Amino acid sequence: MKHFEANFDGLVGPTHNYAGLSFGNVASFSNASAVSDPKSAAKQGLKKAKALADMGMIQGMLAPQERPDLHTLRRIGFSGTDAEILNKAAKEAPALLRACCSASSMWTANAATVSPSADTQDGKLHFTPANLVDKLHRSIEPVTTGNILAATFNNSRYFNHHQHLPEHSSFGDEGAANHTRLCENYGNAGVELFVYGQEATNPSAPKPQKYPARQTLEASQAIARLHGLSEENTVYLPQNPDVIDQGVFHNDVIAVGNQNVLFYHQQAFLDTQNKFDEIQQKFGDSKVHFIEVPTAKVSIQDAVKSYLFNTQIITLPSGEMAIIAPTNCQENPAVFAYLNELVTLGTPIKQVNYFDVKQSMQNGGGPACLRLRVAMNDMELAAVNQNTLMNDALFTRLNTWVDKHYRDRLSVDDLADPQLIIESRTALDELTQIMKLGSVYQFQK
Numbered sequence: 244m245k246h247f248e249a250n251f252d253g254l255v256g257p258t259h260n261y262a263g264l265s266f267g268n269v270a271s272f273s274n275a276s277a278v279s280d281p282k283s284a285a286k287q288g289l290k291k292a293k294a295l296a297d298m299g300m301i302q303g304m305l306a307p308q309e310r311p312d313l314h315t316l317r318r319i320g321f322s323g324t325d326a327e328i329l330n331k332a333a334k335e336a337p338a339l340l341r342a343c344c345s346a347s348s349m350w351t352a353n354a355a356t357v358s359p360s361a362d363t364q365d366g367k368l369h370f371t372p373a374n375l376v377d378k379l380h381r382s383i384e385p386v387t388t389g390n391i392l393a394a395t396f397n398n399s400r401y402f403n404h405h406q407h408l409p410e411h412s413s414f415g416d417e418g419a420a421n422h423t424r425l426c427e428n429y430g431n432a433g434v435e436l437f438v439y440g441q442e443a444t445n446p447s448a449p450k451p452q453k454y455p456a457r458q459t460l461e462a463s464q465a466i467a468r469l470h471g472l473s474e475e476n477t478v479y480l481p482q483n484p485d486v487i488d489q490g491v492f493h494n495d496v497i498a499v500g501n502q503n504v505l506f507y508h509q510q511a512f513l514d515t516q517n518k519f520d521e522i523q524q525k526f527g528d529s530k531v532h533f534i535e536v537p538t539a540k541v542s543i544q545d546a547v548k549s550y551l552f553n554t555q556i557i558t559l560p561s562g563e564m565a566i567i568a569p570t571n572c573q574e575n576p577a578v579f580a581y582l583n584e585l586v587t588l589g590t591p592i593k594q595v596n597y598f599d600v601k602q603s604m605q606n607g608g609g610p611a612c613l614r615l616r617v618a619m620n621d622m623e624l625a626a627v628n629q630n631t632l633m634n635d636a637l638f639t640r641l642n643t644w645v646d647k648h649y650r651d652r653l654s655v656d657d658l659a660d661p662q663l664i665i666e667s668r669t670a671l672d673e674l675t676q677i678m679k680l681g682s683v684y685q686f687q688k
């Protein structure tokens with residue numbers, strides 16, 4: 244049996260816009276009210292996904308969500324026709340309308356936490372959609388995320404889908420952005436690493452002062468229980484609250500792992516040495532490469548600006564590792580110098596490939612935010628909805644679909660345009676046919 248890691252990227256939705264919705268996410272705040280280009284955003288994402296497929300990686304796509312979210316607007320008391328609802332919401336509660344229009348489901352690192360079958364008690368692949376309760380615009384994602392995951396991984400013999408955690412700040416859960424799996428080979432049991440920003444039931448534990456800690460220890464523990472992970476293969480690692488206060492709103496802004504590599508910033512964690520000893524002990528006899536980037540070489544500010552750690556580390560079919568980085572890393576002198584040096588250091592990472600994902604970056608989402616990792620074997624892959632897997636035909640089809648339905652300019656004011664609902668629903672309805680997803684959206688029920 245073959246084992247590998249697949250990446251499922253979020254297809255950018257037709258309402259991609261800059262509404263400044265994410266307090267604590269520096270890019271989202273600083274680009275608030277900028278004009279977006281949903282068409283380019285979707286194409287940048289597709290290009291990265293296709294490039295990985297062309298490198299021999301297994302690459303899938305996850306469908307975006309229905310936005311504007313009329314269902315939520317109705318739930319909070321707006322009534323009438325769709326156009327009337329938009330009109331009233333735009334006048335009476337513009338901030339709520341903006342929250343109901345975000346294309347934020349594109350960042351599928353926040354869609355769910357995934358545990359591969361090699362790690363779980365029942366030998367199935369487990370998915371728990373993230374509840375994303377810390378941000379209003381993201382808290383409306385999990386139900387549809389669950390529908391889309393179930394339509395993509397649609398075989399109960401191999402896949403176990405859980406409901407998202409209770410919608411309370413004690414269980415704040417941001418999915419795979421705070422979860423890393425280290426393993427010798429993708430098919431062997433690995434060490435699942437859960438990074439959290441605060442302990443909900445222990446008020447004296449460290450926590451940030453300025454920005455919210457979106458992930459709680461209690462949420463991570465609940466996921467580990469649900470997925471049937473063993474204590475010997477699980478490590479909980481506290482994030483350094485000082486870096487959250489400098490804009491590191493998810494762990495994947497400061498650390499990324501793959502197989503036997505953990506690439507991280509010197510200031511990323513608390514209690515680092517003890518925790519790394521625990522990781523190494525649970526990992527087994529072979530050595531984990533802990534690649535530390537010192538503050539002296541890359542400051543936290545440069546890491547947050549360039550997204551050096553929101554890179555993907557992938558294992559190519561040759562067995563070598565490559566980093567998939569945003570072009571922003573090339574544009575930052577300290578980070579570019581570091582990456583050039585990194586490939587000469589004798590670590591498993593041998594090359595860096597740069598991609599322009601600036602439309603996503605301007606909202607604080609880099610290459611790693613755009614993908615959900617699913618380590619699987621060939622039988623599990625055969626059980627995946629094959630219409631979601633990237634290849635030449637799907638790439639052409641999705642680009643044509645984007646050209647047909649997406650705008651190349653969207654301002655925050657355009658979100659109240661009733662035509663946008665029609666455009667978005669027409670596009671998504673067609674997409675569910677292309678990807679054979681069935682009826683995953685409210686408007687289709």
Ligand SMILES: NCCC[C@H](NC(=O)CCC(=O)O)C(=O)O
Pocket residue numbers: 260261262263264265268271272345347350352353378381420493606607608609612
């Ligand atoms: N993993 C990357 C997530 C980025 C995402 N940004 C946003 O939602 C910005 C939306 C806006 O401001 O329009 C977030 O902060 O959760």
